[in-house]
Amino acid sequence: MNSSQVLTLVAVFAIALAAFNLIITMDKVGKLTGYAGQYGNATLVVEQTINVSFVVGNDSANWSTGSVNPGTYGVLWTNGTNLGVTGFQPVIYPLKIENYGNVNATINLSSNATAAQFIGGGNVQLPNPFFRWRITNSEPSSCGGVLGVPTYTDVTVGSPGIRVCNNLSHIGYPTRNTLAVDLEIGIPGNAQGGKAVLLTLYVASIE
């Protein structure tokens, strides 16, 4: 191969590489959102931070100690209502989930126990226990997307749980970035002992 052929080969390779580079660059430029007209544009990127958690002080519901009226069935809610029971402390506030970040987020919720595992009891004479939740806007328009569990529904067990809001707003802090998690617990008269359950919050960026 003489020097002229080497030169040609290198030149062809350089042109091919430059063309490939040009295609990639043009592809990226096409995705830019800035538009330069007669005005100058300045662009900056603010780091996105997802920061969602249960609100301290509204992260647990504890009905304390009580009993179910003999041969009956009791129901506890997080709106202060206790039915068919004696002695339980009313829980007057739902659990709350707040978006403290600077980006909207997708919210999932899961329980570590089913109603049977959490409450137990029940038989032919007494209905089986139930453990349900309902997720609504604690502050109006907090969920800018779809509320996944707007009415009382049996809890979902296991990771990553059930999607309860696909677009929890961070905007308007602190006025519209909070969800309410209401609980409804059905206790058969033959369910006794200490009962505890954990609800795990899962978050992700919006789709």
Place this chain on the structure above:
Amino acid sequence: MDKQKVIVVLLLITIVFSLISIIVTFGVDIPMIQQRVITYYPAGEGSASLVVLPPGTGGNLG
């Protein structure tokens, strides 16, 4: 150095610059790709608890 060698050197420099440009362009794109991946992560726990006494035994309010 003859004329052809000068041209070869210049072409090689062009190739190196193109390679650097491609690497930088792809490098910028990597975080954008990662951002589109939906990954859930645990962000905290809430709880519910109560103690159920035998029927008819009442219970305390504390």
